[in-house]
Amino acid sequence: MNEPRIVRVALLGAGSVGSQVARLLLEQADTFAQRAGARLELVGIAVRDPKRKRDTDLPAELFTDDAETLILQADFVIELMGGIEPARTLITQALESGADVVTANKALLANHGPELFALAERVGAQLHYEAAVAGAIPILRPLRENLAGDRIERVLGIVNGTTNYILDRMHTKGDSFEESLRIATELGYAEADPTADIEGFDAQHKAAILASIAFHTNVKLEDVYCEGITGVSIDQINDAKRAGFVVKLLAICERAVEASGTESVSARVYPALVPESHPLASVHGGNNAVFVESAAAGSLMFYGAGAGGVETASAVLGDLVTAARRHVLGGPGLGESMDANLPHRPISEVDTRFQIALAVTDEPGALAKIATTFAEHAVSIATLEQTNDGDRASLVIVTHRATEGALQALVAALESSSAIHEVQGVLRVEGSN
Amino acid sequence: MNEPRIVRVALLGAGSVGSQVARLLLEQADTFAQRAGARLELVGIAVRDPKRKRDTDLPAELFTDDAETLILQADFVIELMGGIEPARTLITQALESGADVVTANKALLANHGPELFALAERVGAQLHYEAAVAGAIPILRPLRENLAGDRIERVLGIVNGTTNYILDRMHTKGDSFEESLRIATELGYAEADPTADIEGFDAQHKAAILASIAFHTNVKLEDVYCEGITGVSIDQINDAKRAGFVVKLLAICERAVEASGTESVSARVYPALVPESHPLASVHGGNNAVFVESAAAGSLMFYGAGAGGVETASAVLGDLVTAARRHVLGGPGLGESMDANLPHRPISEVDTRFQIALAVTDEPGALAKIATTFAEHAVSIATLEQTNDGDRASLVIVTHRATEGALQALVAALESSSAIHEVQGVLRVEGSN
Structure with missing residues (x-):
């Protein structure tokens, strides 16, 4: 030899x-x-x-x-x-x-x-x-090569183990964000300075890379909208749980078709409600998973441990x-094909559903007033749950699909409404229609 | 241009x-x-x-x-x-x-x-x-390329949608095998002649291919042990369910280390009990999934629709x-590296756990006699459940790990034991220790 x-x-x-x-x-x-x-x-x-x-x-x-x-x-x-x-x-x-x-x-x-x-x-x-x-977890090569002959519509990724550990702990143990972070740090799931993870920056980088490969388009980091999980309260997690959802920090890469017929790409990172029946909902602890929807292959999921050494x-x-x-x-590298070059779709135009938690005043007709405010902003209510604690009522509303722009206008109107004490929190819903 | x-x-x-x-x-x-x-x-x-x-x-x-x-x-x-x-x-x-x-x-x-x-x-x-x-589902390229620098220990695959549909229906609806097959055929999950699917031959082909790539070894089709699901009874499914398991037809590719230190490859297809908490247990309907265990990457799962057009x-x-x-x-294909060339491990030497269902006679001391028979064959009992229906007792035993050879000898001894009416069924257990 x-x-x-x-x-x-x-x-x-x-x-x-x-x-x-x-x-x-x-x-x-x-x-x-x-x-x-x-x-x-x-x-x-x-x-x-x-x-x-x-x-x-x-x-x-x-x-x-x-x-x-x-x-x-x-x-x-x-x-x-x-x-x-x-x-x-x-x-x-x-x-x-x-x-x-x-x-x-x-x-x-x-x-x-x-x-x-x-x-x-x-x-x-x-x-x-x-x-x-x-x-x-093999994900870039499968997107680039296995799905080279398909049309990827959407990628939903749990790509940060630290935040998944924290959110999973809040959901399963009922611990607060602060307590869950403390334990994650103790167990080595979070670094001494957890900023890059909990503020979503780590996931934001990964979303830019995933979107670029999935859509053959150079998606810039600054075009990836990013919200971390520091604002997620245990009440929001419990509201979500009661409604059949789990909260996950998602990297979302989506192909959108504008009214004009031209296509665009949205990439964004935020904590989102995922239906309990969705495969991503059962990704526990520090694990990662990437869920891919494509035209011919249908739904695929890639699952495994997060990024240990x-x-x-x-x-x-x-x-x-x-x-x-x-x-x-012999032979050169295959290179990256960035030829589709789709335009960026800003977060304000993205369509999703929302969970909105409201502390309501005891004003007569408050609920009617709130419903009217929703209607005026063309945000349609899918489910509504009212709980009373003494003379203070709370409302948890899950909407049908609406644009981020409509939502922001709605929240501003709710905040100035006499029917409402406080808009306690807003989370988006992904993985359902 | x-x-x-x-x-x-x-x-x-x-x-x-x-x-x-x-x-x-x-x-x-x-x-x-x-x-x-x-x-x-x-x-x-x-x-x-x-x-x-x-x-x-x-x-x-x-x-x-x-x-x-x-x-x-x-x-x-x-x-x-x-x-x-x-x-x-x-x-x-x-x-x-x-x-x-x-x-x-x-x-x-x-x-x-x-x-x-x-x-x-x-x-x-x-x-x-x-x-x-x-x-x-991207699986061959990830095994061949993404895991080229790792050491794959085991591949457990649900690689046949027809049988997964049937077993899932038996588990979730309680229908018999025959009824589930009839519905699978009606809905287009099973072909008019379902033999290749329900006898495991389709999965056997896929196991040979998976094992060859995972272990860089030419695994011959005839070396893949194969049992289909036609013998799986609704009682076995229910026994499994009560003990916290789901029955799946698995393509199993495993690296084994002999006592001498030399390595070998086992590839086999059979219906097996999988713990409910295992990611493969929640693969429903006609879906496929491949679970991979490797030394560095840990556990990975690839999930998606089965083989539609x-x-x-x-x-x-x-x-x-x-x-x-x-x-x-330019440049040639990468080719398949079959250089590890590991020997074949026959099914008789494969180590697994077993679920054994027995109809017991009303002979005094029957249970002691049965326990002695297990001990004589060095098959250790992990759990035992006894149910009585009139004067007829049934035992469902889940064993610790034992070789297939020891199991076969045990079953022969049980069949000739005066304490036992009938060995009603044996299924292997995978995905647990």
């Missing part, structure tokens, strides 16, 4: 994902060599401080702080540093030097995807980033081994 | 899948051209009788009965005739003539996969068959558009 070919791999970053990738590359070298048709030789790991004591058995001589030199020695660069810089510059240098690139960097892809895709296409290099969305490493190595096989056999 | 390239596509077969593929190729020509980087021109459809009146609007001039000549005009051949011959000969001719091939033919792949993979690799052609397993067409067209893009950009 011939001496197998060697593919030289440079790793940028040795955090929780990077150290797992390095470990598996060394431990599974023989297996990967068989699958890729070439030995994947780890030539170095670039980190900020190579001398730092690390909690791994990785050979000390692999570590370097000179990423730029390391890149020049590599056929493949795996970027796991995260953040925009220096990742953007290093990936650009890697592609320009002729290397193929695998990354898990959602922020970079969501902000600078198009320039990197164009560069990879120009130089004929491969650029893979399956690990950037939903950890180990070893799970994300699985996705990175899947990209690496597959791309190395392609590298050995 | 340059005139786009043309990729010539020949279609073999115009049944429920083929006619949908042809329709979508014509209707979506512009979209596919953008995605593939070439116009996909349908050059002809080979059928047995081109003159037959068809229930489609497809142009009559596309039809021909001369598949061999049609193939020679094509860059891509889509084979949707099903069955071994003439599909095998035509695909071989297509690959030899330099065409890339997309097929949904599970029987052909399960019986002759290795020879076709070898031929495709030798000529540098692409051979895709995502549609052969679980219709539109338009759903399967989605998978075929996904392969076609992706492969056409590869064809235009």
Whole structure:
């Protein structure tokens, strides 16, 4: 048998994902060599401080702080540093030097995807980033390749494990948001600074990437409307539960057809009510799932663990081994087809249903007044539940479909209505008609 | 802009899948051209009788009965005739003539996969068959590519919609097998001759394909143990239900480690008890789902509609558009890596748990006698439920893990025991420890 070919791999970053990738590359070298048709030789790991004591058995001589030199020695660069810089510059240098690139960097892809895709296409290099969305769950390749001959209508994703853990705990245990966050932090589901997760920014990045691939359109991060879960109260969760819904933070990517017949894309992130019977409703704890509706394939769901270190490493190595096989056999990367180039649909034009919780005054005819206000704003009521606590009445109303614009006008009118003490909360409803 | 390239596509077969593929190729020509980087021109459809009146609007001039000549005009051949011959000969001719091939033919792949993979690799052609397993649900590409850097331990698949519909109906409505089959036929979930579905043969083909890809090993069809659902009684379903289980026909592909440390592969199809809390338990009606356990990625599930005409067409067209893009950009197909080449583990050595239903005689000490028989065969009892109907007692026992060999010996001993009237049924338990 011939001496197998060697593919030289440079790793940028040795955090929780990077150290797992390095470990598996060394431990599974023989297996990967068989699958890729070439030995994947780890030539170095670039980190900020190579001398730092690390909690791994990785050979000390692999570590370097000179990423730029390391890149020049590599056929493949795996970027796991995260953040925009220096990742953007290093990936650009890697592609320009002729290397193929695998990354898990959602922020970079969501902000600078198009320039990197164009560069990879120009130089004929491969650029893979399956690990950037939903950890180990295969979702980008299935959207891009398996559904290449279909028409995707909608993607609903639970793509952030921290917020799913918190919302699931509120729903199943009845804990408040603050208490659920505290426990999530204790158990390692939330980081010390949970802002990026609970404010929805992490999901916003993933929504931009999902929408871009699903609709062959460059969806800009700033065009993804984003609300986090910090405003979700236990009352809203319980109102939803009583009405047969579960609250989930969703990344929603939707193809819309305007009245004129032209199509547009809406991408948005917010906590939404999902019917209990919907497959996404039974995604518990820190798990992720992506639900896809397409014209021919119908409804599909992809489900699995969120983005832990070893799970994300699985996705990175899947990209690496597959791309190395392609590298050995020849031929450029497939590139991203962004040719549909659909316009952006602003959140104000998006149609959904709403759950609105109202504290009502004891004014006679309050309910009639409220119903009139809804009618005046052309928002139609689907269900209404009234509860009385002493002389204070609460109303929980679930509407039929209405635009976000109509809803905002309605809420403003309700807030100034003498029939209403307070608009206690508004949540959107997804996954039902 | 340059005139786009043309990729010539020949279609073999115009049944429920083929006619949908042809329709979508014509209707979506512009979209596919953008995605593939070439116009996909349908050059002809080979059928047995081109003159037959068809229930489609497809142009009559596309039809021909001369598949061999049609193939020679094509860059891509889509084979949707099903069955071994003439599909095998035509695909071989297509690959030899330099065409890339997309097929949904599970029987052909399960019986002759290795020879076709070898031929495709030798000529540098692409051979895709995502549609052969679980219709539109992306599963083969995720297993092959996304999990290429992981170690798959087990695949549990509900890959036959007919049997899932029947078992789900028995579980949820309490109908008998015969009644459920009758309704499945009425509603179009079962074919006029349901043998291939209810005897498990369809799932057996899919298990061979799944196991081959998951374990990089040529798993032969005849090495896939197969039991269908015709012997599943409503009593067994109800016994399972009371114990917290749902009965599903599963295609099981498992990596096993022998006492010697060498690894082997077991592939098998049978109706099995699945715990109610398992994600597969909530796959209802005619849907399919594949649950994958792997070392790094953990548990993943892929869920969607079974193999309807338009759903399967989605998978075929996904392969076609992706492969056409590869064809235009250059480079050969990735091929199948069957290099692990693990040995086959026979069903007699497979370890599972069992549900055993027994009709017990009124002999004094019958239960002690039965318990002794279990102990003598080293099969340990996990739960036991006794019900009395007049002077006839029934026992439903769920065991801890035991080999199939030990189980068979136990059942033989039970059948000849004076304590037992009848061994009423045995079902395996999967998805629990």
